[in-house]
Amino acid sequence: MLGSWAREAHAVGAPAGTSIDNTAQVTYTVGTVSASASSNTTTVKVAEILDVVVTLQTPSVPVLAGVTRKAMVYRVTNTGNGPETFHLQMTSVIAGDEFDPTAAAPAIYFDTDGSGDLSSGDVPYTAGSNDPVLNADGFVTVFVVNDIPAGVTDGNRGFSRLMAAARTGTGAPGTVFAGQGVGGTDAVAGTTGANGQATGTYLVAGIAVNAVKSQTVADQFGGTRPLPGARINYSIVVSATGTGTATATVFSDNIPANTTYVPGTLRLNNTVLSDAADTDAGDFSSTPTARVRVSLGDLTQASGSQTVQFAVTIN
């Protein structure tokens, strides 16, 4: 009894349509005879709460001017206590931003393949045709897809919003939809008013920092086999592409397990950097995790590629 209660406490609430029965007992004695009796059973039906919460799963989505089909990820959760069908809608015409994204056609997709990214297997949403049916506490992952107009500039923001509404009805919390709940109980709009929405942001921040790492192995016998004692020379090319500035970029790389950093091998663009944390851009630290770190400063596409090198030996 206790265990089952503990589980229910973490659910949405008692499931809609559940019958809550109450029966009491009385015991007594008359003279020397003991007797007992049960009461009538009083039943209370759990009415259905209509509630939905939409949450944004992606922080602001970085975009470039003129790109198409950029997806924001949302989650629609039925926070009511019964199964419900939800209508979905989106809009990208929202005040407070610098540009309006252009809704793609179609503009709402389900994450059908569960990848978390908009991909070819994902099914578009068609209102009235494949409205999501969610059990209590159930959720569905949805993409809102927009094109980004040409002509937007760095730092511009464009908002886009997903809205979900219970098909049974929406209204101020407490609005009753008589007899429309599970099993003929009443449905009642919950604290969300049975509709929810969330707004995401596209940010024109057309700077992407990429790092490409390569390695060469030199063993102590003049070969290239990764033997204990062999040396691995790493070279990492860091570059920024797009418009804008990646400010105060720091490159950090942990020394791989089972290897040891070779002191004095850290270089930036062929300039040797001391291992100490001092005035030059780089340092090596053995704690808490062995790593090298190089401050690359503000990077733009015009900065060109930055090459970091260091070496380790295999233990």
Place this chain on the structure above:
Amino acid sequence: MFKGLKFIGAIAVIACAFGAPAFAQSQSACAVDLKTTGEIEKEVVNAQGEKTKVLSPADKVIPGTEVIWTVTATNGCKKPADKPVINNPVPEHMTLVPGSVVGAGSDISYSVDGKTFGAIDKLTVTQDGATRPARAEDIRHIRWEFRNSLQPGASAFGRFRAVLN
């Protein structure tokens, strides 16, 4: 013949235990009728424009609602019913509202398992191998032990509030 009579007597006790007062009353044994009601409080504005609370039957409720349960024992026989004790399980999916249990002339005790009854602060539960004091949500039974006999025609009642999970 004697065996037959005993047999009838046994049926009467069983019938009484399962709450068939009509049949029990036909015997010389006494019958206490027990009735439960579930109500919710609604705020209404009366003729004077004041807000007051009225009780109405709780037939359909949403999670988070407090239901006021009342259990009334009425002695329907001609002899006093001694040591009347009412036991009401807290309904499933409901949590007892602390401090809401009343019952005039009774000693009230609680149980987490229906076996051991006592004051709430004396009860414990074992969770994940550790024992801790019982909380309101652990209480599954309420017991009212009335100090006085229930006189013929008289009623006694217990009441508690529980919130729908």
